[in-house]
Amino acid sequence: MLTGGHPNSLGRTVEVVAIVLADRDRLGELYACYQSDDEVVRLRTSNALKRISREKPEWLVPLLDGFLTEIADLDQASAQWTLADLFETLAPLMTPTQRQQAEAVLKRNLAHHHDWIVLNQTMKTLGDWAKADPALKHWLVPHLERLSGDGRKSVAKTAAKTLKQVTRET
Numbered sequence: 001m002l003t004g005g006h007p008n009s010l011g012r013t014v015e016v017v018a019i020v021l022a023d024r025d026r027l028g029e030l031y032a033c034y035q036s037d038d039e040v041v042r043l044r045t046s047n048a049l050k051r052i053s054r055e056k057p058e059w060l061v062p063l064l065d066g067f068l069t070e071i072a073d074l075d076q077a078s079a080q081w082t083l084a085d086l087f088e089t090l091a092p093l094m095t096p097t098q099r100q101q102a103e104a105v106l107k108r109n110l111a112h113h114h115d116w117i118v119l120n121q122t123m124k125t126l127g128d129w130a131k132a133d134p135a136l137k138h139w140l141v142p143h144l145e146r147l148s149g150d151g152r153k154s155v156a157k158t159a160a161k162t163l164k165q166v167t168r169e170t
Contacts, residue, residue, distance in 0.1 A: 002033055002044040013044045017051045024059055027052070031063055034071055034079070042074070046082035053089045060086065061093050068098060072105040077115035084109070084121035088128060103129065103136065110143050119147060120158045127162035137166050 005011040020026045030052075033045040053060050060067075067086060071079050087094075087102040094102065103126075110122045123144065130137040144166070147159035 002036075002041045002048075003038060007040045007043075010047065011040075011044055013047050013051075016044075017048050020048070020052055021055055024056075027059055027063075031066065034074065039076060042076055043078040046078045050082055050085055053086055057089050057093060060090060064090060064094060064098050068101045068105060077113070077118050080109050080113060081115070081117045081121040084118070084125045088125040091129070107139065110140075110147075116152050116155050119150075119155050123147065123158050123162045127166050130166045140166060 001012045001016050003011070016030065020030050030045060030048055033041050036042055036045075049060065049063075067083060071083060074080070083102075084106060087106065091099065091102070106122050106126050109118055110126060113119060113122070126136065126140050127144075130140045141163065144159045144163040148156050148163060150156045150159065
């Protein structure tokens, strides 16, 4: 159901989300679509999981370990920016170990990824987490300073905004 059509379209993603929300047992089948050789299928899988996380975040808790390992290792920007979004949503449901692993994945992406959406989503999530975590804030500030000079306006703007938020005195 996630194949075909224009690569930038949702295709039948919304229909897939409705099917999974109506039958939780289908969630594993959706997650398995990350194993597809088709990059568009993996993109739409990310989109579907993000939509499901907004409705039923607790349903994704059993998938967290897979997100932290298998999906974190996917060399696809859409998977990485989705992880930043999912980790933000699922943070209250993570174990302390999962939270540490998620932070490590996001730090790696912020330090080494070049996709502008990955960078923007990752900055937002790490910025939110750094407000309550001085060690993360200490790590994040130099990266935000570096990215605030990025030639891509959206990256520079997000970095500057996030930097302002995390360095603001409360």
